[in-house]
Amino acid sequence: MxxxxxxxxxxxxxxxxxxxxxxxxxxxxxxxxxxxxxxxxxxxxxxxxxxxxEDIYDLLEKVLLEVLLINLDYHDYENSKLDEETFINLFKAITKFQQSLSYRCHRSYEETIARIIREQLEVIFYKMLVKEHPTIEENVLKGTAVMLSWGLYGASVEWRRTSKKMTTPEEYIKSVLPFIKNGIGFVSGNGK
Amino acid sequence: MxxxxxxxxxxxxxxxxxxxxxxxxxxxxxxxxxxxxxxxxxxxxxxxxxxxxEDIYDLLEKVLLEVLLINLDYHDYENSKLDEETFINLFKAITKFQQSLSYRCHRSYEETIARIIREQLEVIFYKMLVKEHPTIEENVLKGTAVMLSWGLYGASVEWRRTSKKMTTPEEYIKSVLPFIKNGIGFVSGNGK
DNA sequence: GCTGATTTGTCGTATATCCAACACATCGAT
DNA sequence: ATCGATGTGTTGGATATACGACAAATCAGC
Missing domain, CATH: 1.10.10.60 (Homeodomain-like)
Incomplete structure (x- = not known):
């Protein structure tokens, strides 16, 4: 193109x-x-x-986004479905990105990092949802993308805070997948 | 400065x-x-x-000169005298420069390389001569610089052609120094 | 809190670089 | 020798980047 x-x-x-x-x-x-x-x-x-x-904060955001896009680009998920494998890969990408940042400077702009990760996740989830459920109302898809992005990001925060030393990202995300799938199950028409 | x-x-x-x-x-x-x-x-x-x-030939010359200047810069000889050590160092610099060029593309612009080496040698010799013999006529110093630069360059051609495999640059240049010194001996007022 | 030093953010002007177009030259295949 | 493709060298206009100057904000030392 x-x-x-x-x-x-x-x-x-x-x-x-x-x-x-x-x-x-x-x-x-x-x-x-x-x-x-x-x-x-x-x-x-x-x-x-x-x-x-605009200023140094604008640069920071753009640099972080560019680095993030190396790990978390929609094009890598264009042909994926919203399934367990996809969640595992997204989660691993987030944790990898967080780990790739220099420890020393990470702390100063953690909020910016968080926002950028969530926004990118939201973009990816929204696009995947639109593709899989084109007839569902946009607001519903948007809301679902927001929930999923905050949820997955929240999981990475908790993993780093509590479980980083004893479980891999892959193991950790599997423990929260049933809850996430229930949300997905709703729009897929699957029963309780 | x-x-x-x-x-x-x-x-x-x-x-x-x-x-x-x-x-x-x-x-x-x-x-x-x-x-x-x-x-x-x-x-x-x-x-x-x-x-x-101006064109690709202009670029070639400027690139060659810039690379040559890494090995053959007047500033490295500013405090030197026109003695045996200086000639040895200049000769080694020439041969090192020639060897640093890629063999395959060397042959296409050998004439340009030769001219650039001689010109730079001439600049260095002239400046050293002016410094050591400020009262001697400029034409004479110019001519001496020309003779020395062609001579030293010629020595490097002959070394590469006949003796490269069996003598070092240092050994080779010592064999032609007596002739070169006679020329210097003239402007220094030294006898035969 | 004061003060000098440093940094920020902006502006008008100048320069370096980009683009597309053009005519001409060169190259390679036939 | 011919012809299409490719490369060269140049030009005018547009854009990106540089510079120095300036006022204001911030910082660090006292």
């Missing part, structure tokens, strides 16, 4: 900025990183930074 | 072009490399290429 072409300068400059930010994140906590640090490391002008990003 | 600042875009773009050219030179002979190849590999526009370089 054809894609609108982006000016190569934009691609290069954004990459410079994002790569510099990621590298700095390995050295300092997010709250100690300045726009000046980033523009110096990237060797670009401050005005150029602001041409591309 | 302060240096006029170059626009970072210029630095980046030239580096993209030169790096792409060097990488392509490792894969194809020079005569098979096109401007289109380079601009594709560098992901820059053809007009931008022509903004920086």
């Amino acid at each position: 054809t894609q609108t072409k982006t000016d190569p300068r934009i691609l290069r400059t954004r990459k410079l900025i994002m790569d510099s930010f990621i590298e700095l994140s390995g050295k300092k906590d997010f709250k100690d990183i300045t726009v000046k640090d980033i523009t110096n490391a990237a060797m670009i002008n401050r005005a150029t930074f602001y041409y591309h990003f | 302060t240096q006029t600042k170059t626009d970072p875009r210029i630095l980046r773009t030239r580096k993209l072009i030169m790096d792409s050219f060097i990488e392509l030179s490792g894969k194809k002979d020079f005569k098979d490399i096109t401007v289109k190849d380079i601009t594709n590999a560098a992901m820059i526009n053809r007009a931008t290429f022509y903004y920086h370089f």
Whole structure:
């Protein structure tokens, strides 16, 4: 499928900025990183930074989303059904993403990370639901996607908080699947 | 010492072009490399290429000079005298540079390489001569620099042609030093 | 709390780079 | 020799990026 072409300068400059930010994140906590640090490391002008990003928080979100998309891209689930395997894979992707972030800087923007994960999960669930249940009302599908994304994310929080050291992500998610499936069972017309 | 600042875009773009050219030179002979190849590999526009370089031959020369300058920079000889050690070091630098070029693409622009080596040697010799003999006529110093640069380069050609496999550059250059020193002996006022 | 240093965010202007178009040159297959 | 494909070199206009200046906000030391 054809894609609108982006000016190569934009691609290069954004990459410079994002790569510099990621590298700095390995050295300092997010709250100690300045726009000046980033523009110096990237060797670009401050005005150029602001041409591309609203501020450093905008950059953070976009970097996190880009890194997340490596693990959690709808295209990887386009041909999947909302079944046990899919939930296991999504859960593993979330936990992998969380683990891939540098421990030191993670804590400063955990809320942003959480929101980004949930939003991406919501997008994926919604698209899968639309595909499997095209005749169901959009509001219902939206609500289901919200519930599923918060639920799965919540499971990852609990896993990290209580069970990380003794169970694998795969083992953990299986224990909460029956509840999740009941929700799915409703829209599939399956009985109690 | 302060240096006029170059626009970072210029630095980046030239580096993209030169790096792409060097990488392509490792894969194809020079005569098979096109401007289109380079601009594709560098992901820059053809007009931008022509903004920086007259043509592909101009690029070749500038790349070769830049690589040569890593081995043969006047700044490394600023505090040297025109003595045996200096000649040995210069000769080793020439032969090292020649060996660092990829064998396959070397043959296509050997003349350009030769000219660049001689020109750089001439610059270095001339500056050293001016420093050691400030009162001698410029024409004489120029001529001496020309003689020395052609001579040293010629020695490297002969070494590669006849003696490369059995002598080191250092051993070889020592055998031609007495002749070279006689020339130097003239401007130093030393006897026969 | 004060103060100097540093960073942020923005603006007008200049420059580097991009794009598409064009005419011409070169290349490779026939 | 011919012809279609490909590459070269150039141009005008558009866009992205740089620079320096400025006012305001934030930070760190006292």
